[in-house]
Amino acid sequence: MSDAVSLMWLSPVAAFCCCCGILLLLRRLPRAIMAPTEKPFFRIAYSLYTKTRLGYLFYKRQLKKARERYPHGHSSAQAFVFSGVKVVPIPVLSDNYSYLIIDTASSLAAVVDPSDPLTVQAYLEREGVTLEAILCTHKHWDHSGGNKALKRLYKSCRVYGSSYDDIPELTHALSDREQLSVGRLQFQAYFTPGHTVGHMIYVLDGKSGDGPDCLFSGDLLFLAGCGRMFEGSAETMLASLDTAASLNDSTLLWPGHEYAADNLTFAAVVEPENSVRDKKCQWVLHRRLEKKSTCPSTIGEEKEYNPFLRTHCRDLHQALDLQRGANEDWNHFRARVLEEVRKRKDLFKER
Template sequence: MIRLGSEILKSELYFFFVVVACVKTLFVRRDHNFLVLFKNTCRYSLYTRTKLGYIFHKRQIKKARERYPAGHSKTQPTIINGIKIIPVPILLDNYSYVVIDTASNMAVVVDPADPQPVQACLEEEGVALQAVLCTHKHWDHSGGNRALKRRYGSCRVYGNAMDNIPGLTHPLSDKDTIDFGTRLHFRAFYTPGHTVGHVIYLLDGRAIGGPSSLFSGDLVFLSGCGRMFEGNASTMLSSLDTVGSLNDETLLWPGHEYAEDNLLFAAEVEPCNVVREQKLQWVLQQRGQRLCTCPSTLAEEKQYNPFLQCHSQDLHRALGLQQKQDEDWTSYRARVLEELRRRKDIYKDR
């Protein structure tokens, strides 16, 4: 088991002293970047540590339902030897996933932030919900946990206890296995960085004679990765390496529809990547019809996702980085990731 305690901000008192220290610093240095960082830190803390976050989440649900009554994207189920994976579009760009064993009518849901469309999918399929697999605490992934737990009395809620998952009933540690019947076998991997308790879920393909499926939450997207809200670049790199170690045929089911934006950013970093350009053209066609772009495969991601290429000398040259004489390889790759994430944040905010 991994020791997690040192990475967690356990106390509200801790947050209070951080804010006080930051306010004092504001009076000493009126630096614009620091002011922006301070504002974003306070906003994030309010979202994740107070009831205001859930109120904001409910408003986002209302806004999304008004804007996209039928969901932000048109999706189709993927069926692998009797296992049906249904992406459920929720909020403005999130995906929840309903995973069904059609032989037993057992169902598992991943990140049901808006319970209404998820419940509608379960009822349409006529299946029995066994559990919620929650990747992390952010309301746009966990906001429907309690509602589904109330609706389906025996429903279990899995996640990492370090992340204060709403409705959590079954805390998970790194590499824990979760079995539902004889064909739905999941393994949880502890992947901090986006949050301190972020986990991803791998549906084992061996039990069904097909590829495995990775439900990656906000760790990895098509050609992208999540922001490092609660971890540094070294922590995030270790989590990305976990993904990189999985079988190339693994299907990737991310938590957001970010494909177009991510590939456009990747084009700025690696303009000569032919595979990336081909994928971008396909994604533009899909999104032009509001069609879902997932899943991709890890084999694909390793070719055009810059956040999985921190070892690439081509990427190092594109970023203008060189390994320092006294810098070990892992530290250098973490520095590459940090610079890449910095550029993506600027790209996203401009």
């Protein structure tokens, strides 16, 4: 989901419905699960986006605009190939990525977060493969909006996700660390709430093709960033980020959005003395000038410069002027650090 949810596009009729919806939703707005940094109007807009048809209409409008503005995708991305496996990044909407993961021996494929079904279908036809599974990280329309159309085309296609999120066309609800397969490809799903109550990430076992593990992180983890805590506390998000950080350092990170340049610019503000980040930022800015994708990075790289994975680092604590209380639990303190970094990132975005 985009960081900015706007309702200014609504027609008069839709605006009237919106007002009625607001009145109905105010009583049951899930304030307890929204991040404390979110403003009241945003909470209302977010609830409308996730709980009513207005959200779907907003997604459809954004999809139409993106197709017109980026007829060939917002970025140029290259496929990653290793023995028996092909990972194809698919630039969709204004900054999203879907991913086509192919078992080259059987020509069976899975797609992660197919927000634009027409674009995904074009890639399926270009690669000459059959869609066997949709791996949905969470319910937001910019990640799940293409499920229905693709399921209509591929009736036997399985749709995976969490039962805690309202995933369109869900056929197989997954539990934490549950495994699934597509051809010879082996995946493991991890329950990572925080961005939404049912967010999940998927790890492709590199042994499927004698290559590195691949993390498809949705809106949990980005290059140098993380998703906003729409439906979870800082403690919940910290535990989910720790899950990602616990993966092998060589694991390739395939995020749900192209946010690298903005994230690294912010990282320079909160941790200005990080030389590893400086080098990565120069590389990213050069790539973005040419409209090239910055995916993937690795978990090992992210630990070096992503402030949301560095809540344990003293340098970051000092930069934020935060100190651990005398009897404060270590993870409680780290959650405070995460919350402060997230708050500063949200304010940085609004400048």
